[in-house]
Amino acid sequence: MTAPTPASYEPTDRTVPTRSRDRARYDRETVHAILDEAYVCHLGFVRDGAPVVLPTLFGRVGETLYIHGSTGSRPLREAGRTDPGLPVCVTVTHVDGLVLAKSAFHHSLNYRSVVVHGTAYEVTDADERRMALDALVDQVVPGRSADSRPADAKEMAATAVIRLDLAEVSAKIRTGGPNDDAGDLDLPYWSGVVPVARTYGTPVPADGLAPGIATPDYLAAL
Numbered sequence: 001m002t003a004p005t006p007a008s009y010e011p012t013d014r015t016v017p018t019r020s021r022d023r024a025r026y027d028r029e030t031v032h033a034i035l036d037e038a039y040v041c042h043l044g045f046v047r048d049g050a051p052v053v054l055p056t057l058f059g060r061v062g063e064t065l066y067i068h069g070s071t072g073s074r075p076l077r078e079a080g081r082t083d084p085g086l087p088v089c090v091t092v093t094h095v096d097g098l099v100l101a102k103s104a105f106h107h108s109l110n111y112r113s114v115v116v117h118g119t120a121y122e123v124t125d126a127d128e129r130r131m132a133l134d135a136l137v138d139q140v141v142p143g144r145s146a147d148s149r150p151a152d153a154k155e156m157a158a159t160a161v162i163r164l165d166l167a168e169v170s171a172k173i174r175t176g177g178p179n180d181d182a183g184d185l186d187l188p189y190w191s192g193v194v195p196v197a198r199t200y201g202t203p204v205p206a207d208g209l210a211p212g213i214a215t216p217d218y219l220a221a222l
């Protein structure tokens with residue numbers, strides 16, 4: 001019988017922050033919610049002895065992140081050729097507010113972030129690759145993969161996919177107002193929070209879109 005999935009990820013030396021430890025979260029519900037709201041992750045790895053960080057699309061399926069790119073992409077090639085895979089760090093961040101304090105030192109951001117450490121591997125199974133690419137499309141707009149042409153053989157051959165299991169994971173969250181020093185409270189400067197929120201505009205049809213193709217309901221749901 002398969003053991004139930006723990007409700008939280010186990011903290012490690014790499015996932016316990018050195019500052020503001022009270023902001024760290026390890027429960028799967030929080031981590032998944034932060035990941036699922038994001039489009040872009042930042043993929044960090046070491047190339048020729050130097051750190052490299054690349055912004056890229058990703059998709060989450062259960063306890064796995066899938067990241068795609070060109071077959072000519074060096075990190076994706078290394079994930080397939082390096083034994084036992086490519087050590088990486090993946091991050092996702094949402095900014096929820098600009099925190100303006102009385103002093104420059106205490107200015108901050110309200111944010112939600114996730115950091116994932118682990119080893120990435122190239123996905124070679126054809127079915128898993130197609131599933132991963134569908135997840136990438138649906139990460140941006142849920143339901144879109146079923147409403148678009150799947151990649152053909154040529155496109156699949158030009159696309160590489162790596163997978164990273166969610167095992168060494170942490171979230172970090174800041175909320176609330178500025179942490180003004182007591183001695184600064186009477187200073188004549190405004191302090192508070194400027195909320196930041198993501199919004200969507202009205203979908204704009206592509207040039208040449210055939211007449212009669214209506215805007216899909218899943219776009220209206222955004």
